[in-house]
Amino acid sequence: xxxxxxxxxxxxxxxxxxxxxxxxxxxxxxxxxxxxxxxxxxxxxxxxxxxxxxxxxxxxxxxxxxxxxxxxxxxxxxxxxxxxxxxxxxxxxxxxxxxxxxxxxxxxxxxxxxxxxxxxxxxxxxxxxxxxxxxxxxxxxxxxxxxxxxxxxxxxxxxxxxxxxxxxxxxxxxxxxxxxxxxxxxxxxxxxxxxxxxxxxxxxxxxxxxxxxxxxxxxxxxxxxxxxxxxxxxxxxxxxxxxxxxx
Amino acid sequence: xxxxxxxxxxxxxxxxxxxxxxxxxxxxxxxxxxxxxxxxxxxxxxxxxxxxxxxxxxxxxxxxxxxxxxxxxxxxxxxxxxxxxxxxxxxxxxxxxxxxxxxxxxxxxxxxxxxxxxxxxxxxxxxxxxxxxxxxxxxxxxxxxxxxxxxxxxxxxxxxxxxxxxxxxxxxxxxxxxxxxxxxxxxxxxxxxxxxxxxxxxxxxxxxxxxxxxxxxxxxxxxxxxxxxxxxxxxxxxxxxxxxxxxxxxxxxxxxxxxxxxxxxxxxxxxxxxxxxxxxxxxxxxxxxxxxxxxxxxxxxxxxxxxxxxxxxxxxxxxxxxxxxxxxxxxxxxxxx
Ligand SMILES: Nc1ncnc2c1ncn2[C@@H]1O[C@H](COP(=O)(O)OP(=O)(O)OP(=O)(O)O)[C@@H](O)[C@H]1O
Ligand SMILES: [Mg+2]
Numbered sequence: 001x002x003x004x005x006x007x008x009x010x011x012x013x014x015x016x017x018x019x020x021x022x023x024x025x026x027x028x029x030x031x032x033x034x035x036x037x038x039x040x041x042x043x044x045x046x047x048x049x050x051x052x053x054x055x056x057x058x059x060x061x062x063x064x065x066x067x068x069x070x071x072x073x074x075x076x077x078x079x080x081x082x083x084x085x086x087x088x089x090x091x092x093x094x095x096x097x098x099x100x101x102x103x104x105x106x107x108x109x110x111x112x113x114x115x116x117x118x119x120x121x122x123x124x125x126x127x128x129x130x131x132x133x134x135x136x137x138x139x140x141x142x143x144x145x146x147x148x149x150x151x152x153x154x155x156x157x158x159x160x161x162x163x164x165x166x167x168x169x170x171x172x173x174x175x176x177x178x179x180x181x182x183x184x185x186x187x188x189x190x191x192x193x194x195x196x197x198x199x200x201x202x203x204x205x206x207x208x209x210x211x212x213x214x215x216x217x218x219x220x221x222x223x224x225x226x227x228x229x230x231x232x233x234x235x236x237x238x239x240x241x242x243x244x245x246x247x
Numbered sequence: 248x249x250x251x252x253x254x255x256x257x258x259x260x261x262x263x264x265x266x267x268x269x270x271x272x273x274x275x276x277x278x279x280x281x282x283x284x285x286x287x288x289x290x291x292x293x294x295x296x297x298x299x300x301x302x303x304x305x306x307x308x309x310x311x312x313x314x315x316x317x318x319x320x321x322x323x324x325x326x327x328x329x330x331x332x333x334x335x336x337x338x339x340x341x342x343x344x345x346x347x348x349x350x351x352x353x354x355x356x357x358x359x360x361x362x363x364x365x366x367x368x369x370x371x372x373x374x375x376x377x378x379x380x381x382x383x384x385x386x387x388x389x390x391x392x393x394x395x396x397x398x399x400x401x402x403x404x405x406x407x408x409x410x411x412x413x414x415x416x417x418x419x420x421x422x423x424x425x426x427x428x429x430x431x432x433x434x435x436x437x438x439x440x441x442x443x444x445x446x447x448x449x450x451x452x453x454x455x456x457x458x459x460x461x462x463x464x465x466x467x468x469x470x471x472x473x474x475x476x477x478x479x480x481x482x483x484x485x486x487x488x489x490x491x492x493x494x495x496x497x498x499x500x501x502x503x504x505x506x507x508x509x510x511x512x513x514x515x516x517x518x519x520x521x522x523x524x525x526x527x528x529x530x531x532x533x534x535x536x537x538x539x540x541x542x543x544x545x546x547x548x549x550x551x552x553x554x555x556x557x558x559x560x561x562x563x564x565x566x567x568x569x570x571x572x573x574x575x576x577x578x579x580x581x582x583x584x
Contacts, residue, residue, distance in 0.1 A: 050454065076456035088454075090447045096252070101444045102455040109437040110457065113469070114429075117440040118252035163455050 001064050003028040003197050004080070004167055009048055009058035011221075018044050019055070020221045026167070031189070031198045033212035033229075035205070041221040042201045043085055046169050050082050051075040062167075077107075081165035083156045085172045085201070090159075091145040095136055098144050098155055099127040102162035127162070133191070134158040135184060150181045157188070168192070170200045174207055182207060209233070254435050260515055261431065265424050272413045280529060282412035286484045288525045289419045290477050295504045295517030296430055297473030302502065303510035303517075304434055305466045306446035308365040311372020312501055315345040315471035317379060317493030319478025321386055324395040324488045334398035334409075338479045345475020346468055348375065353464035360449065369495065376493040391489040395482050409483070419480055426473055431514065433469070442466050500524065503546050509556025516558035523557060 002025035011019040018041050026032045036042050047053045049060055051072040060068045062078055090098050097118075100106055105123045109115070118124055131137045134154040139147065144155060153173065160168055173189075174182050182204070189211055192198060202208040208215060209229040217225040217237055225235050271285045294316055301307045322344035326337040356367040379386050386392055400407040400418055409415045433439045445452045445459050453459050482488045491497060508520020524542065531538040553559055 072450075072453040073456050073458050076454055082454060084451075088448060088451045090444050090451065092447050093444065097440070100252075101440055104456070106437055106440070107456050110441045110462070111438060111465075113433045113436045113438045115437065116251075116253045116432075116435055117437045121251050124250070124252055159451070159455065 005061040033215040036218035079166035081160040081163035082169035096140040292521040294477035299510035311368040313498035314375035315474040316478035319475030320482035320488035323479035323482040341479025346472040349471025357464040379490040509558025513558030
């Protein structure tokens with residue numbers, strides 16, 4: 001049984017069909033890639049999988065349980081975290097607090113109105129270990145909004161990691177990063193791979209083909225190809241997409 | 248191993264505020280004012296602090312908060328004549344009644360944001376105000392609920408008579424100190440931090456697992472509870488309760504106090520604002536009946552040029568002093584949205 005499965009998802013916005021019978025399956029411990037041209041429906045697909053939108057039809061299964069239509073917070077609490085293509089941080093918080101607020105340890109105490117939020121050294125350590133992972137250890141006390149673009153990208157992933165997920169969705173984590181940033185991100189993902197099940201939306205073929213165990217290609221709201229990177233390399237859709245002909 | 252990140256429970260600003268207020272009865276008459284003004288200021292400072300939990304801390308624009316203050320005032324008076332003429336019971340009833348009303352409103356508005364939230368709070372505020380005026384048999388309508396007594400504060404071993412304005416002032420100060428301390432703890436508690444996170448980014452807060460709705464409802468209820476407590480104290484101070492404090496323009500006063508004082512940037516801003524408001528009323532008011540015009544104008548100027556309020560100006564002055572030491576250039580600002 002796959003860890004996470006989507007069956008026959010349909011989604012319309014008004015009379016515009018954005019997802020049409022999308023079926024996906026992600027195996028535990030694997031890194032799956034999703035690619036496709038701009039406007040194909042990749043982010044929308046993540047939005048359905050993580051509870052932002054309810055599909056008009058179809059099912060989302062987590063470890064075999066139907067979680068279709070559950071709220072983002074319920075899905076997050078199952079151990080499913082995501083990062084955002086358009087960065088979505090707590091801008092006025094420090095880098096530290098962006099991470100700390102997302103930790104399950106903080107969430108469990110969320111009803112506590114008297115104790116200090118970050119008095120627990122174990123929790124602070126946990127936040128710092130995540131900052132170290134994403135390369136922001138030195139920036140803990142800076143406001144999130146003061147960070148450079150690349151650092152914000154790293155924090156975006158850090159916040160998702162802070163949820164202690166079993167399954168991590170990353171929406172175009174390399175977008176806008178230079179080669180340095182990409183290399184660092186590749187290292188991070190390789191380090192996370194194995195402990196976590198990861199699904200990455202990515203335009204960068206090289207990045208995806210070197211990391212993914214399996215790739216799905218989405219176009220016009222449909223999964224038009226699916227397979228191992230080696231097998232997909234010769235797929236005419238992928239070639240066309242790679243050459244930018246699908247845009 | 249990293250150190251715990253804590254804030255002190257007692258800060259210099261807190262102690263200075265408390266001590267300054269404690270000295271007020273000794274000099275307020277010498278500067279040409281009167282003891283009752285101190286009582287009013289403290290009660291509204293308490294109310295504004297409670298209100299700022301919603302406006303400044305949670306970023307929820309509630310413009311009908313007067314309803315909860317008024318409900319507290321009526322509940323205090325009604326409890327006195329119908330339940331027990333005991334100070335603690337009556338204050339508890341005042342807070343509880345405002346909590347129930349707050350929970351009821353929260354049920355309807357916690358899914359809303361921004362302008363919709365604001366409009367709903369105004370609508371509910373008007374409904375409560377209207378009920379207060381029309382339910383003549385309970386509230387006395389426009390004539391108000393009269394003959395509310397200043398009940399003695401019994402502490403088991405001794406009992407304090409709160410009949411005089413000075414005694415009542417110190418009682419209110421004690422309540423103010425306890426409530427401001429608890430609110431200070433609250434904004435640094437896990438609950439307070441989550442609320443702050445929701446203010447900045449409701450969507451992300453949901454995606455890291457928070458039931459945003461519950462937090463927004465809970466913070467409103469905490470705020471209305473304390474507003475009701477302030478209202479109960481006000482009924483006692485005035486020895487009566489009237490519907491006017493529930494009206495839209497009274498609700499506007501607490502918004503002004505909070506913004507003028509700098510509630511958006513400073514925990515103590517609303518207290519500064521309450522002091523400024525009443526001083527403006529009495530000092531400018533002694534020269535011209537149009538004091539509200541001047542206060543209103545200064546409000547407009549402040550919102551236009553210094554949205555951080557008086558506390559913000561103060562912080563700016565303090566920062567200006569630091570500027571003697573050259574500071575490293577700020578990191579480049581990225582706009583990724
Ligand atoms: N909330 C919405 N309402 C209406 N249309 C939407 C909404 N969200 C997305 N769409 C449309 O759905 C289509 C798919 O958008 P989506 O963001 O999923 O694309 P994408 O594959 O992530 O593209 P990109 O690579 O540019 O990020 C687009 O045509 C978009 O305009
Ligand atoms: Mg996208």
